[in-house]
Amino acid sequence: MSDKSHAVHLDGGHSTEDGHYHGKAWLEEHGHHEESFLTKYIFSQDHKVIAKQFMFTGIAWAIIGIIMSLLFRLQLAFPTTPFPILESFLGDWAKDGVMDPNFYLALVTMHGTIMVFFLLTAGLSGTFSNFLIPLQVGARDMASGFMNMLSFWFFAASSVIMFISIFVPTGPAGGGWTVYPPLSALEQANPGSGIGMDLWLSSMALFIVSSLLGAINYITTVLNLRTKGLSMTRLPLSIWAFFLTAIIGTLSFPVLFAAALLLLMDRNLGTSFYLSDIYIDGQVLPHEGGSAVLFQHLFWFLGHPEVYIVLLPALGITSEIVSTMSRKPIFGYRAMIGSMLAIAILSFIVWAHHMFVTGMNPFLGTVFMLLTLIIAVPSAVKAFNYITTLWQGNIKFSPAMLFSIGLVSLFISGGITGIMLGNAAIDIPLHDTYFVVAHFHLVMGSASAFGFFAGVYHWFPKMFGKMMDSKLGSLHFWITFASVYMVFFPMHFQGLGGVPRRYYSFTTFDFTEGFIDLNLFITAAAFMGAVGQVLFLYNLITSIRKGKTAPANPWGSNTLEWTTPIHPGHGNWEGDIPTVYRWPYDYSKPGIKRDYLPMNVPDDDPEWFEGVPMPEAIPDKRKTEAPINIEIQE
């Protein structure tokens, strides 16, 4: 590519070289031949199909993750009561209806792994980065459709292995989702650290490959395939969020890959990266010189950015929806980008706040405390900007909007306790207690899940060409929202009472015993929340099958995806790719005939602009200026 065309390209223009990619040739190459069921739905390279594959796999995992959480909530609520029926489902894991403590740990571990990685990373980024990036930047598809397909199939392979691990005789991994060695390294220490752990690590390795293949594609597509006129400072915030998420993932996931690889070697090849001075099962192990804390540094070097990998896409989705449904521009567009950039950078240098009391050098504690509390500033800016966007808006409560508002509330309520946990001194008594469980379930677990729901409700019409039922959607929101607060808010109390995480039962200690009653309440709320999700599944499935046909632009949105046909084919636009003339947030702009102004409407279009004469009266300047459009005119 010549320098000149490169420069043009950065301005959002088409060079002749990639004009080929966007244009007629692309469609002829990809769109016009008959596709078999296999290439269209299974080994598809269409980003929209791949997005749906991620979505349905993610939902399937969510169902498993939720059922697991119900099982361990049952144990916590009734620590002394046998449920004989459990034995018929779980067999040896619940002899006489009493859950085995190892199985409890396995459930907690798998619940965490599934929700963090399989639902909120693959399910969220995989679905919406894939679906929205090409549609919102005006591209025919991802930069590499083939890599994108590989990304899904690596995820599928990873899913299969993780699923199998649930059924091995010694049980799945059971050392917590953070799989700290030596517990995760030694089979003697925990049956879940047998074959289940090898499968966990293998599955995660494949998952990381999938995530990297996806992320590289997202970054390339955003940087190189934006349509004419779409500069980086005109990008929808959703795309900024997906873009930064992909960068974070690309830089941090490889570190987890290394950590997992070393752990596999410690487990199977007799190396001592993480192991030293261990006496177990009546003998001293030969491992010498390793460091258990090293694993934690490596793990959290991914683990903390992972929090933002999970959260940023949800915030990006929310930005789009809050602005669209308030019929107002997002407040402080540049500040939003700036705070996301700040979060993305800071997310790499705060990891050791998970490790204040691991015995690492206390000086590190002070540094990480400082950096951690800095990250609260951009987060606060985002929250305030959302609230201000609502101010003097004209709000339509679509289910997506409800979930977005819910997300902001959860983001605030869960985020502020981070100020306490990020303070190393206050963290001493709170570390590894239910206070932490409450904090991250609100701020990253539930908030990101709300982002997922919001995204599905909002872009369902584009995905399936049908509408979801808003009434059921509202009901789903209120039940979910209420139960999330009912489940996680009381957990703060348990944390303030000093109750540690991952306790099979609160019966042993006097300081935990008093909270058993509260557990009953939390469990009841969790069941309520789970039942609420049935509404979502029902709504999703029936709407796909016989929902009302969607209009072209159901929410009156400015972004490019709504300029495609109701059922966009592979290639997205039948004719030209639209050209962009402005940022995506011109809602309720004075001087415009409607309360929105799509990005692709030319600045002198009399259909939209007040006081612009009819087109016959002026010569079409654009035609003479436009040098490039070689796209087909059908």
Next chain:
Amino acid sequence: MVSENKMIVQSMDLGIKTKHETSGWMLRTMGAIFSLLLLIGTSSSAFAADGAKLFKENCATCHKIDKDMTGPKLYEAEKRIPGGRDWIYEWVRNSPKVISSGDEYAKTVYETWNKTQMTPFPSFTNEDIDAILDYIDVTGKDLINGPTGVPTGKPLEEDPGVFSLWNWLRFLILLVVLLLGNIALQIARLRGVELLKGVDLNKMNARLMIGFLVFGMIAALWSSFSFSDMYLYSEGSASEHGMEIDRMFWITMTVVMIVFVLTNILLFYFAYKYRHDENRKARYYPENHKLELIWTVVPAIVLTVLVVFGIKAWTGIMAEPPADAYEVELNAQQFAWNLRYPGVDGEFGDINLHLIDGNNLLGVNFNQKEGQDDFMPNELYLPKGKPVILRIRSRDVLHSVHMPHFRVKMDAVPGMPTRFTLTPKYTTQEWRDKIGNQEFEFELACAEVCGRSHFSMKKIIKVVEEEEYLEWVKSQPPMFDPSIAYKGIDQNAASHTADATQVNESN
């Protein structure tokens, strides 16, 4: 998914069918569990206090009376064991020794229970163990055959807090169940009947925003206050450094609560106030730099202040301990805390895992004079008002020393000894008087997941006056017994003191 959930919900019922005459299966279930809990609670108080107490504090972490847990059920254990009560005495005091002595039954037990060693209780006398066995015997009969008509020592009213909470919970659960039932019904009907017909959805959602805000705020604040007597922070800290943590905790908590209340009010109120209206146009208001500057700078200043105080407190807590501090070693293993005191000389013997055997449970180097007077008690004794260094080790997986009342937490890392320094502020008795509960004991728990019995790694902490502490140290029998042949210890050298190098050579 529907059927899955239903099954689980039903299973609550299946477990405990009783003749209670309340209506609704959930209430019945609640009632049954409640009476079961009461039953367990009441029957225990009827027995020799010693046995019950010893059992609860030492055995219950791994054993249940009527069921297998981490270890086997203890009811009628004597009948199962060929060696009878004498064997039990030996086993409880030092099970590794019994195993290494080649006892067949001991080996079988060890193999059956995942080769998990039972924590030794060397300080238990025969009488202690008898008392525990008596307690197990009577309580076990109750658990298995139902109550024997022993007069209940604990009337209902004795625990009004829990009882009233239970009433609330029953009510809430009933509401939840009704709600769940209703939802299921609605879903079933949905095919034919349009849900929420004729409702202005936008208006309804806007009103619910305000409803949720008001109800949610009241519920959040009310519950936060009504549970406050269970927060550690309401009682205050039992250690010196904890006072500073608590002070910062409350300051930060206040800031956090203000932000929580204000921002949530704004969020939901704006959502309600600016609900859609055909006749109104939203205000085109894309930015306001002054406003944005304010809410960048104000949080930044508040956080800077918090960080400065946080760093100061943290640095103080983690500072080098004073030279005159006492020392205790917390040596963690799955699933017990082994306590080791340096003895009268104030010096620990080195630890070498290769020296571990049935007689030397921690692998202390008895060739060193420092190690010979080390002792291993069952309870963590701490002197009031004196700095104590907790020397923390693990010999298998990660554990974490969690002493909630003292605001102490520090991981136990195999291969990397860690430490935490604290100064207890109250004796156990003073604390009991302060909080008005004479049964209270300080507890030590594990806070880093370490395997199946992570939830029950318990030790009792006793804080006493310094004089009493010194007396107690003097009265403890040392681990080292010159008449025993220890693995890797040169008997002659040991009696004269030698250095650690000899041990290494012998390996």
